[in-house]
Amino acid sequence: MRVLVLGAGYAGLTLARDLERRLPADADLTVVNDSPHHLVQHEVHRAIRRPAVADAIQVPLDEALDRAEVVVDRVTGVDRDARTVELAAGDALGYDYCAVCLGAQTAYYGIPGLEAHSVPLKRVADAETIRTRFFDDCDEGGTVVVGGAGLSGVQVAGELAALRDEEGAHADIVLVERLDAVAPSFDASFRRAVRDELLDRGVEIRTETTVESVTDATVEADTGDIDYDLLVWTGGIAGDDAMGGERPAVRADLRLDRRTFVVGDAARHLRRIGRMEWTNACRRVV
Numbered sequence: 001m002r003v004l005v006l007g008a009g010y011a012g013l014t015l016a017r018d019l020e021r022r023l024p025a026d027a028d029l030t031v032v033n034d035s036p037h038h039l040v041q042h043e044v045h046r047a048i049r050r051p052a053v054a055d056a057i058q059v060p061l062d063e064a065l066d067r068a069e070v071v072v073d074r075v076t077g078v079d080r081d082a083r084t085v086e087l088a089a090g091d092a093l094g095y096d097y098c099a100v101c102l103g104a105q106t107a108y109y110g111i112p113g114l115e116a117h118s119v120p121l122k123r124v125a126d127a128e129t130i131r132t133r134f135f136d137d138c139d140e141g142g143t144v145v146v147g148g149a150g151l152s153g154v155q156v157a158g159e160l161a162a163l164r165d166e167e168g169a170h171a172d173i174v175l176v177e178r179l180d181a182v183a184p185s186f187d188a189s190f191r192r193a194v195r196d197e198l199l200d201r202g203v204e205i206r207t208e209t210t211v212e213s214v215t216d217a218t219v220e221a222d223t224g225d226i227d228y229d230l231l232v233w234t235g236g237i238a239g240d241d242a243m244g245g246e247r248p249a250v251r252a253d254l255r256l257d258r259r260t261f262v263v264g265d266a267a268r269h270l271r272r273i274g275r276m277e278w279t280n281a282c283r284r285v286v
């Protein structure tokens with residue numbers, strides 16, 4: 001039996017480590033990831049203010065895994081009928097069971113100029129770009145606009161405000177959100193606490209503001225233009241190219257079909273799953 005885990009982020013690495021323990025000894029377990037490291041992605045915003053964090057949040061996969069074979073390559077497609085996975089460089093891999101854990105990429109929603117003029121935050125290199133551009137373009141009175149006030153956006157705005165204060169810089173930091181609150185998918189007390197903390201740190205918050213287009217110097221929103229020197233976009237996620245940009249919807253069993261599963265950000269989960277359901281989903285792969 002050959003089991004493939006595609007992606008070694010939070011979902012893929014957790015699953016692969018579970019499967020290392022649970023699969024029978026004669027089963028082949030292969031993890032495909034486009035980097036030889038696991039990135040602790042939910043800490044990547046910290047590398048903006050503390051570049052040394054980058055080392056701590058990139059864990060070599062051969063240290064994190066035991067019996068799994070690691071293939072470092074980019075997945076370009078999954079053919080569920082043929083039960084094969086296409087790779088950018090290597091030969092296609094066949095599978096008996098496959099878990100797609102490829103995470104998500106930044107969504108730009110077709111907003112004119114947005115992708116060309118903004119910096120996303122998914123990788124360590126993005127954090128490095130944001131830090132460099134902050135010091136080059138903003139610290140003597142420039143404006144950073146952070147688009148999207150989900151967890152990534154509020155954490156980026158908070159890190160930039162702390163960096164500004166530590167360095168005695170003079171940048172304005174503006175957090176823009178289409179909905180009527182920061183951290184809009186969380187409960188009211190959390191939303192209030194995040195908002196108050198950001199305001200205390202001198203972040204300007206503009207909710208109910210929809211970005212309509214972006215030029216090289218201006219965010220054009222439905223509530224008016226905002227001139228910027230650096231635009232960080234954390235306004236949403238879309239599926240990986242290997243999944244045609246889609247995040248397929250799955251139920252608690254995480255199945256796309258009998259032999260193919262989707263786990264983590266790669267999927268839209270119809271509801272949150274608990275530890276027991278996760279364990280059961282792993283058992284189904286086994």
Ligand SMILES: Cc1cc2nc3c(=O)[nH]c(=O)nc-3n(C[C@H](O)[C@H](O)[C@H](O)COP(=O)(O)OP(=O)(O)OC[C@H]3O[C@@H](n4cnc5c(N)ncnc54)[C@H](O)[C@@H]3O)c2cc1C
Pocket residue numbers: 006007008009010011012032033034035037038039041042043044045073074075076101102103104121122151152155240242263264265266
């Ligand atoms: C700045 C920031 C702050 C965040 N803060 C929080 C937080 O506080 N709390 C929280 O719950 N969540 C937070 N998140 C979200 C959290 O990081 C994600 O939900 C989580 O990383 C999803 O895990 P995943 O394994 O599904 O995807 P990922 O962690 O994105 O892992 C996907 C893996 O697949 C690899 N990969 C992608 N495409 C390919 C391909 N085609 N071929 C091969 N390999 C590929 C990637 O390199 C990566 O290793 C934050 C995210 C960001 C960016």
